[in-house]
Amino acid sequence: MKERLDDLIALQNVEIEIFKAEEGLRELPKEIEEIDSIIQARKTSLNAVDEEIAALEEKKTPLESELKENQTILDAADARIKKIKTNKEYLALQREIDLAKKRKADIEEQLLTIMDRVEKKGTEKERIQKSFDADRVILDEKKEGLLAQIRELESVVAEYKGKDQKLRKSVDPSLLSKYDRIRQSKKGIAVVECADGVCKGCHMHIPPQLYNELVRGDKMINCPACQRILYISAKPENAEE
Numbered sequence: 001m002k003e004r005l006d007d008l009i010a011l012q013n014v015e016i017e018i019f020k021a022e023e024g025l026r027e028l029p030k031e032i033e034e035i036d037s038i039i040q041a042r043k044t045s046l047n048a049v050d051e052e053i054a055a056l057e058e059k060k061t062p063l064e065s066e067l068k069e070n071q072t073i074l075d076a077a078d079a080r081i082k083k084i085k086t087n088k089e090y091l092a093l094q095r096e097i098d099l100a101k102k103r104k105a106d107i108e109e110q111l112l113t114i115m116d117r118v119e120k121k122g123t124e125k126e127r128i129q130k131s132f133d134a135d136r137v138i139l140d141e142k143k144e145g146l147l148a149q150i151r152e153l154e155s156v157v158a159e160y161k162g163k164d165q166k167l168r169k170s171v172d173p174s175l176l177s178k179y180d181r182i183r184q185s186k187k188g189i190a191v192v193e194c195a196d197g198v199c200k201g202c203h204m205h206i207p208p209q210l211y212n213e214l215v216r217g218d219k220m221i222n223c224p225a226c227q228r229i230l231y232i233s234a235k236p237e238n239a240e241e
């Protein structure tokens with residue numbers, strides 16, 4: 001019985017490693033996703049500032065062309081004023097010039113306001129970009145580390161799955177099917193040590209009679225409380241832990 005259980009314990013150890021590695025392979029990609037979403041959020045906020053700057057620049061275009069038209073009007077008026085003959089014509093043209101000048105000042109004021117806002121947005125963008133660049137180094141390193149861990153776990157799984165297949169072939173089929181049945185209901189742990197008459201799976205005392213049978217080691221003993229397959233460690237109990 002002892003040798004048969006040794007194979008089973010070895011199998012269980014391998015399967016626990018596979019389980020742990022697979023758990024890591026489920027969890028680590030979530031951490032990578034988190035990092036990616038942080039990076040994405042930063043990119044989105046940078047894009048938003050870019051869009052605000054572009055919208056402001058767009059507002060400048062019609063104002064700039066109006067300013068040009070206005071200048072044409074002023075230049076034309078300047079040329080005309082020298083040829084004017086009557087006072088009435090002069091006053092009318094002067095009013096036209098005054099209006100154009102007022103409009104020019106108004107447009108220039110608006111352009112200055114826009115340029116001021118563009119500058120402020122530019123400073124804001126620089127600030128976001130700087131902190132993003134600094135964080136990016138850390139985030140990229142963290143992601144690289146997680147990817148390395150994933151590769152490592154993948155190779156662990158591949159290696160242990162190979163071991164698992166071999167071990168499964170070496171275990172007695174009826175024992176293996178009992179092991180699988182218990183394992184499914186007991187979160188992967190089907191074989192547990194019994195130390196000082198206590199099942200290490202459920203921490204219950206097993207009856208002395210059963211414990212004696214276990215010590216004799218001529219048949220398979222299940223814990224009456226949790227049904228797990230029990231074994232006694234080969235080492236003296238007080239030397240462990």
Ligand SMILES: [Zn+2]
Pocket residue numbers: 199200201202203204223224225226227228
């Ligand atoms: Zn138990």
